[in-house]
Amino acid sequence: MSDARDMHELHARAVDAFCREHYSEEQVQVLLMGRTAEGYLPAIERDEMFVMESDGLMVGFGHATQGEVQAVFVDPGWAGRGVGGALLEHALRLAARGHEGPIQLKSTLNAVGFYEAHGFVEVGSTELDKHGMALPFVLMERRWEPSAGEQVSDQDRSRPAALDAYDSMAEAYAAAIEENPRSAYYERPALMDLLPDVSGRRVLDAGCGPGVMMEWFLSQGANVVGVDVSANMLKLAEQRVGDAAVLHVADLEEPMPFLEDSSFDVILSSGTLGYVRDWLALFREFSRVLKPGGCVVFSVGHPCSEYTLNETDDYFSTELREYTWRGLGDTIVVPCYRRPLSHMTEPIVRAGFSIERVVEPVPTEEFAEIEPEEYAQLMRRPRVLCVRVRKPASGG
Numbered sequence: 001m002s003d004a005r006d007m008h009e010l011h012a013r014a015v016d017a018f019c020r021e022h023y024s025e026e027q028v029q030v031l032l033m034g035r036t037a038e039g040y041l042p043a044i045e046r047d048e049m050f051v052m053e054s055d056g057l058m059v060g061f062g063h064a065t066q067g068e069v070q071a072v073f074v075d076p077g078w079a080g081r082g083v084g085g086a087l088l089e090h091a092l093r094l095a096a097r098g099h100e101g102p103i104q105l106k107s108t109l110n111a112v113g114f115y116e117a118h119g120f121v122e123v124g125s126t127e128l129d130k131h132g133m134a135l136p137f138v139l140m141e142r143r144w145e146p147s148a149g150e151q152v153s154d155q156d157r158s159r160p161a162a163l164d165a166y167d168s169m170a171e172a173y174a175a176a177i178e179e180n181p182r183s184a185y186y187e188r189p190a191l192m193d194l195l196p197d198v199s200g201r202r203v204l205d206a207g208c209g210p211g212v213m214m215e216w217f218l219s220q221g222a223n224v225v226g227v228d229v230s231a232n233m234l235k236l237a238e239q240r241v242g243d244a245a246v247l248h249v250a251d252l253e254e255p256m257p258f259l260e261d262s263s264f265d266v267i268l269s270s271g272t273l274g275y276v277r278d279w280l281a282l283f284r285e286f287s288r289v290l291k292p293g294g295c296v297v298f299s300v301g302h303p304c305s306e307y308t309l310n311e312t313d314d315y316f317s318t319e320l321r322e323y324t325w326r327g328l329g330d331t332i333v334v335p336c337y338r339r340p341l342s343h344m345t346e347p348i349v350r351a352g353f354s355i356e357r358v359v360e361p362v363p364t365e366e367f368a369e370i371e372p373e374e375y376a377q378l379m380r381r382p383r384v385l386c387v388r389v390r391k392p393a394s395g396g
């Protein structure tokens with residue numbers, strides 16, 4: 001019931017703040033007339049409604065039924081911080097369950113631009129009768145294109161795929177990662193080559209783990225924020241960098257309202273994006289928090305090696321696979337999404353980025369001295385892809 005009450009109040013605040021430019025005072029009154037907190041309960045009970053919170057406070061909510069997004073409301077104090085976009089993506093996912101064809105919605109006049117920015121197109125107009133008054137709405141549609149193969153149910157989604165694995169191996173991972181040749185003499189040098197000079201820049205390390213790269217960024221004079229879904233990893237990161245960096249426990253599948261719009265020059269994501277299913281939502285969120293002209297540098301499993309390692313017979317789908325790691329003491333199973341190259345590039349481009357560099361690194365000579373056999377393999381078989389993408393300097 002308390003959710004229903006919060007929704008009711010937020011709904012009224014949002015209509016009051018956003019609708020006045022497009023509807024008369026009388027129409028605004030009618031939009032809210034007769035609404036009660038109890039009125040939200042049937043849809044909540046049917047699991048059609050969902051909320052987004054920050055620090056325990058509701059910052060927005062959405063409502064979707066099969067084939068239709070009913071509503072997305074953002075607390076006016078949180079406008080322009082990615083909450084609406086994230087709610088809409090979730091609403092689309094719900095609306096698409098068991099539905100084929102475009103997703104529809106009836107937009108208030110003030111929200112048309114917002115929905116257009118998220119891929120909806122106007123297909124007509126209508127007047128809805130509210131308490132005897134005809135109120136104009138715009139009919140809109142969007143094809144729902146899952147950014148990945150979308151074979152994964154919403155139940156699978158509720159818990160971040162790799163959270164338990166990383167929480168349980170955090171100590172062992174942190175102890176190994178700095179010296180691990182695959183990181184130190186293969187992946188990290190390639191990422192560092194792609195990074196711009198970060199001195200005096202604001203850098204977000206998305207999936208920072210125990211903070212090896214954050215420590216390096218700090219040594220280069222950057223201001224650093226780290227995000228990771230594993231609280232155990234972040235404890236180790238804190239031990240490494242103290243309070244020199246700002247750390248947040250957060251899931252990259254979700255929006256990050258605690259990060260301001262256009263506030264970072266660079267985002268690094270090393271070895272983490274494979275654990276995130278929805279790249280379109282993530283890269284939109286990256287775009288929101290990046291300054292115009294800023295870049296994202298990331299590494300991810302190479303689609304060729306991931307494809308052959310998994311012996312899958314459907315290259316073109318994105319699948320949640322399980323990888324067994326044996327090098328860190330106990331054997332541990334780490335779930336990770338395998339996806340084709342196009343499921344990487346398409347969401348990046350659709351989120352408005354241009355792809356600047358795609359590097360298939362080879363190991364450095366130091367690697368050969370430590371692990372000659374693996375070195376020889378990596379010289380013939382790619383294991384990671386390192387990429388730099390850029391947000392347009394203007395108009396993006």
Ligand SMILES: C[S@@+](CC[C@H](N)C(=O)[O-])C[C@H]1O[C@@H](n2cnc3c(N)ncnc32)[C@H](O)[C@@H]1O
Pocket residue numbers: 160161162163166167177206207208209210211212213227228229230233250251252253269270271272275276
């Ligand atoms: C292979 S580790 C890489 C850590 C660090 N970037 C590095 O290079 O050492 C992957 C990291 O991604 C984090 N991670 C996995 N899924 C995540 C998610 N959905 N949101 C945020 N972080 C996630 C894990 O907790 C882990 O710290």
